Amino acid sequence: MQARRHASADDHHGIDLAPMLDFVLNLLIFFIIITSFVKQAGVKVDKEQALTAESRASGNILIAVRPNGEVWMDRKKVSLPEVRALVERMHAERPEDTVVILADKMSETGVMAQVMNQVHAGGIQSVSVATRGQGG
Amino acid sequence: MRLRHRRQHSEEMDGEAIDLAPMLDFVLNLLIFFIITAVFVKEIGLALNTPPPAPPNQKQQEDDHGTLFIAVHKNGDVSIDQRLVDPEAVRANVERFRGEKPEGPVIVVANIKAPTGLVVKVMDQARLGGALNVLLQPTASKK
Numbered sequence: 001m002q003a004r005r006h007a008s009a010d011d012h013h014g015i016d017l018a019p020m021l022d023f024v025l026n027l028l029i030f031f032i033i034i035t036s037f038v039k040q041a042g043v044k045v046d047k048e049q050a051l052t053a054e055s056r057a058s059g060n061i062l063i064a065v066r067p068n069g070e071v072w073m074d075r076k077k078v079s080l081p082e083v084r085a086l087v088e089r090m091h092a093e094r095p096e097d098t099v100v101i102l103a104d105k106m107s108e109t110g111v112m113a114q115v116m117n118q119v120h121a122g123g124i125q126s127v128s129v130a131t132r133g134q135g136g
Numbered sequence: 137m138r139l140r141h142r143r144q145h146s147e148e149m150d151g152e153a154i155d156l157a158p159m160l161d162f163v164l165n166l167l168i169f170f171i172i173t174a175v176f177v178k179e180i181g182l183a184l185n186t187p188p189p190a191p192p193n194q195k196q197q198e199d200d201h202g203t204l205f206i207a208v209h210k211n212g213d214v215s216i217d218q219r220l221v222d223p224e225a226v227r228a229n230v231e232r233f234r235g236e237k238p239e240g241p242v243i244v245v246a247n248i249k250a251p252t253g254l255v256v257k258v259m260d261q262a263r264l265g266g267a268l269n270v271l272l273q274p275t276a277s278k279k
Contacts, residue, residue, distance in 0.1 A: 031170035105253025
């Protein structure tokens, strides 16, 4: 009853959208920030299962090593010296970032070791190798 | 009509807001776009640490007594102290070693041609055996 009277009084104004807009803008900013944080590798690899795997708080630079020895980073195929340059730049942008190497289980350990050395040379000491958890 | 209406509003300065609906539409579209493109990556993994740079030979030999070396060869063999072991048996070996020397480091010496999956499995087994800090040392040896 009261609601109907209200609607007839100012029907061309509609409800106040400002609080909703505030909320939606916050959500928007959240998602914009999230998308720029994680540096995807860009390829899919088959990871080995490990029971003692632990999640890193901020493992957000992903470097993939494919079975044929290709190294992918930031959705591009890169060479080993480029890994160092890219890691240096990302480290300068966000010093708290850590690196996760997505090494395919059929890839050679040497490539992973070289990538690890390049990452260390690029200034990031915290490196881990990605695994599947118990379930997957 | 519309203009006059608006002007009237601004003259009044009565806190009546402008129409936010078009902006809200636009912002909602942006929001949907970013939700769709957002990827939530939750990678789990094992920490990769290498042993400190090789000390002089003499010191190396002293250290060897308290260190368990697990070798992973390029043909997929795993050996401890020149003795071939099953990858699944690494855990038991590490547990025994930990019983003797609780503080001794465990170093996985992996041939650079060895498959990464096997190295990860051995490191996982060593961690299951209670080794807190498993170090990975790549080697280019022939075996």
